[in-house]
Amino acid sequence: MDTIGYLASGIATAFSGWNFAYVVIGAFVGTWIGMLPGLGPATGIALLLPLTYGLDPTGGMIMLCGIYFGSMYGGSISSILLNTPGDVSSVITMLDGNPMARKGRGGAALFCSAVASFIGGTVGLIGLTFLAEPIARFALRFGPAEYFALMTFALVATATLLQGAAVKGLIAIVLGLMVATVGIDLQSGAARFTMGSPDLFDGVSLIAVIIGLFGISEVFTNIQEIMARRWGKVATVGRLWMEASEWARCRFSFLRGSVIGFLVGVVPGAGGAVATLLAYAAERRASRHPEEFGKGAIEGVAGPEAANNASVGGALIPLFTLGLPGSSATAILLGALMIFGIQPGPRLFAESPDLVWGIIGSLYVANVVLVILNVPFIGIFVRMLTMPGAPLNAIILLLAITGAYSLNSNVFDVQVALLFGVAGFLLRKAGVPLAPFVLAVALGGNLEQSLRQALSLSDGDPAGLVPGGIAALFLGLSGILVLVATLAPAFRATARRRTETAKTRPQPR
């Protein structure tokens, strides 16, 4: 059977028996779970995994994949409307999605996010369907040095989130990298900044940090607004559909984001955070209105949202072809496969084609189901904006604390979330941007460990950081970005001076 034949039988599997119901239930439950702060795809799947234990492997995996896509979409709803992202990949969506909602374009942002997720998801799946075999081995060329180069590139790209406040942005990045050093060091086994507490051995939980910095500090900020009687004027529902001009602006963003997301997704360990970040940076570079980013540019929602969902198709390639999970969410899917008694590995495609193609087919179906399921709800979701402040804050706080606890059934994570809630409130007061902080926490660990792994392998020789073309490419691009960013203002200043002198110089008669 050729690829198309397999895909057709996979889609047929998705509609056979109870499977279609599992897709719909998974997508629906996933969306609602994903809306809760802290419950992104990885935690969402982990939490709902036991629900599928009674099902057959295909049915169970289909439901989990529905939850996967659903929770990604759900995460963007809460980031856009409530400024409380569920996980690190929806942090980027929030940057422009939430300002849009505050300007009364929340409906359009949600609609754009749904369309972007659909397009991105589909592009990712098409890539998975047709490119899985040729691309699988490419991922193996990423060794420690290549990861280091990619992480460096991603970290440099966070600079595009700084929106002018360069010094405060750099403070945020450094603080984030510092938080990322807490925990048992992977290479030496030494405990760093753990203050003797076993709860800190695995480091500060990224999700608890996100819940605190965004969810809880949002509540503090809202309370302050209420106390100052300034609450309630910002949020209007506005028109729900995207306007023609908005469509025109993000036509290409959907495609750019999809391609970037897919490619980043293929690299094991890079994940949705890097995909959305690079897509956002690309949109900002490509846009004719870079100054609007961070203030509600619709491309800033379209690109990253497409990238996030496209990365799923990419991340499933190493999982299905090599048994290697590309992200924390696919790692849990891998565990689920094992619980269902299936050994994932290089022979999964050959030995369980029905299962693998059934999953791929259901993902296509889940993608369509999500759009159909969620677009009619947009009108209802947007009403969240009109909720009175007091109950809304109580609900966010309750969900944030429940979310933090549910990570590891551990009160310590709740304490971390509360601490970062206070920190986030103070940082906001000081005008320090929170997104670069969170991304630095997310990237810092991998950045440091891959650097040290690469240097161990080269006996400390820095030449070991550039073993080949991939590393050279990313490090070179990072270098260019830094150069452009530092030199551009100087150039612009000189250019301005020149035009000014040209104007003031008396014209020769």
Add this chain to the structure above:
Amino acid sequence: MTAFRRIAALALMATGTASGVSAAEPSRVVEIIVGASPGGGFDRTARAMERVLEEGIVSQPINVTNQPGAGGAVGLASMNRHPGDMHYISITSPNILTDELRGTSPLTFETLTPLATLVSEYLCFAVNAEGPLKTAEDLVNALKERPGEMRFGFATTPGNHNHVAFAQLAQAVGFDVMKPKTVVFKGASEAVTALLGQHVDFSIAPAASFAEYVRSGDLNCLAVSAPERLGGAMAEVPTWTELGYPVVYGPFRGVIGPQDMQPDQIAFWEEALTRMTGTEAWKQEVEDNYWTETFKGHDETLEFLRSERDLLKGSLTDLGLLQ
């Protein structure tokens, strides 16, 4: 659990009690606390136990709770919030010994109540099938002749079972264990990725981590640190002992309860776990995971853990991880 099965199980328990095997038994839900995330190795062991124990061995429902963190120490601490309560049990590994030796966790096997040892997971020394190392002898020679050039990658933490097995090979062969370039990866799949991409020369991990790649011909297992050859995809792989190097080491998996458990509670679990390991379902689990059954009851386990602790102390000192 259906009502019928519950009644059947109760009847079974009644006969057990009547024959005087154990006086204590669970009166409500039993929690198996897993100090790792869902889907990982520990989680799968616990889920297998849950399935088998619920099949008429324990009359109460069993619930698996995941409390990952600090290599299992967070889960153990949470279990020990219920001293003397037989409804809370957890899975142990050599991590509990490493933590004790390095002073990172106050909970030792002597403060808690070890109930049984179930299996050992013997380790496989693997290389990329396309690399220059074809036999265990090639690996040994390379490590003796040019240890500083060899690149060794493993998961998940320095001083763990994979690292200790390497120290024991160094001891047996006589090369400097500190010389090879050693890289630690966050998870088994990262180590496999690095080996598949030839970013490292060899890796050590439980046989199950490599089995699928050996089957597909991507990786070769050169030797296993088991007392006897393993089955399945590993049937052709020699043991180190066969090759003349006395390296027999594999992390154990056992069951442990909170502190202050009473003799009758210990007896209940010894009995239940003995019966569990006798079932077909458990045997299948052992085979699928390339485990080797090494069942020991409470007393034997205590003794075993003390001797493992001494052995581990030596290896960790060799690795420079203990003063």
